[in-house]
Amino acid sequence: xxxxxxxxxxxxxxxxxxxxxxxxxxxxxxxxxxxxxxxxxxxxxxxxxxxxxxxxxxxxxxxxxxxxxxxxxxxxxxxxxxxxxxxxxxxxxxxxxxxxxxxxxxxxxxxxxxxxxxxxxxxxxxxxxxxxxxxxxxxxxxxxxxxxxxxxxxxxxxxxxxxxxxxxxxxxxxxxxxxxx
Numbered sequence: 001x002x003x004x005x006x007x008x009x010x011x012x013x014x015x016x017x018x019x020x021x022x023x024x025x026x027x028x029x030x031x032x033x034x035x036x037x038x039x040x041x042x043x044x045x046x047x048x049x050x051x052x053x054x055x056x057x058x059x060x061x062x063x064x065x066x067x068x069x070x071x072x073x074x075x076x077x078x079x080x081x082x083x084x085x086x087x088x089x090x091x092x093x094x095x096x097x098x099x100x101x102x103x104x105x106x107x108x109x110x111x112x113x114x115x116x117x118x119x120x121x122x123x124x125x126x127x128x129x130x131x132x133x134x135x136x137x138x139x140x141x142x143x144x145x146x147x148x149x150x151x152x153x154x155x156x157x158x159x160x161x162x163x164x165x166x167x168x169x170x171x172x173x174x175x176x177x178x179x180x181x
Contacts, residue, residue, distance in 0.1 A: 001020075001021050001022065002020070002021070002022045002023075002024065002056070002060050002062065003021050003023050003024070004016075004023075004024050004026050004072060004073070004075075004076050004084035005023055005024070005025055005026070005040070005072065006025070006026060006027075006028040006070065006072040007025050007026070007027055007028070008028075009111045010087060011025075012101070015070075022045055024052070024056060025086050026049040026052065026053070026072050026075060027048045027049050028045060028046075028049060028070065028071050028072035028075075029042055029044045029070060029071065030042075030098075031071050031076060031098055031099070042071075042132075045074060046071070046074065049072070049075035050063075050075040050078060050079060053076050053078075053080070054079045054082070054083075057079055057080070057083055057085070062080065062085055063074075063085070063086075064080075064085060064086045064087070064088065065077055065079075065080030065087045065088070066087075066088045066089075066090060067088070067089045067090070067099075067100070067103050067107070067124055068089075068092075068140050069089075069091065069096075069097055069099055069100050069132070070097070070099050071075075071098075071099045073103060074099060074102065077089070077103050077106050077107065078106060081107075082108045083105045086108045087106060087108055088107050088108060088109055088110070088111055089103045089104050089109075089110050089111065090110075090111040090112075090113075090129070090131075090132075091111070091112055091113060091117055091120075091121075092113040092131040093113065093114075093117070094113075094114045094116055094117055095120070096117060096119070096120045096121070096154050101120065101121075103122075104121050104162070105123075107124065108125070109124065109125040109126065110124045110125070110126045110127070111126075111127055111128075111129045112126055112127065112128045112129065113128075113129070113130055113131040114128070115128045128133075130179055140141045
């Protein structure tokens with residue numbers, strides 16, 4: 001398996017000591033407004049990422065391309081589309097980001113974590129797959145062990161609040177709505 005990551009420090013940290021996958025770094029920045037002067041920097045960075053993708057695909061010969069969001073995934077999806085490789089996007093949030101909204105236009109299907117997200121992709125084939133997780137995360141951790149790991153006290157009520165990747169809390173709003181029902 002080949003995974004493209006951005007040049008950001010967080011991606012380097014997340015992939016450190018992970019040798020079960022091949023990682024390739026691509027330049028990537030968030031997409032500015034179309035009429036902003038920053039669009040030229042974005043296009044330059046995008047082109048700098050597209051050429052290596054195409055070269056890597058010639059050697060690696062992927063069977064499919066899956067984008068998980070962010071503009072780092074746009075060049076691999078476009079390179080896959082150009083080589084006629086099936087391309088997909090996965091959107092884990094209830095409200096998709098700009099990158100996945102754009103990338104969806106170049107894919108065979110959009111895979112969703114929440115069915116409510118399909119309304120943002122009216123012209124795309126959507127399939128609700130849920131959000132993939134590591135098997136270890138599916139295993140139930142004993143309550144006392146979990147409390148100790150986070151430094152929490154057993155007798156106190158605890159509330160977990162999670163936000164979407166864009167800080168708008170799309171997943172949180174959806175979960176909160178379901179919890180009140």
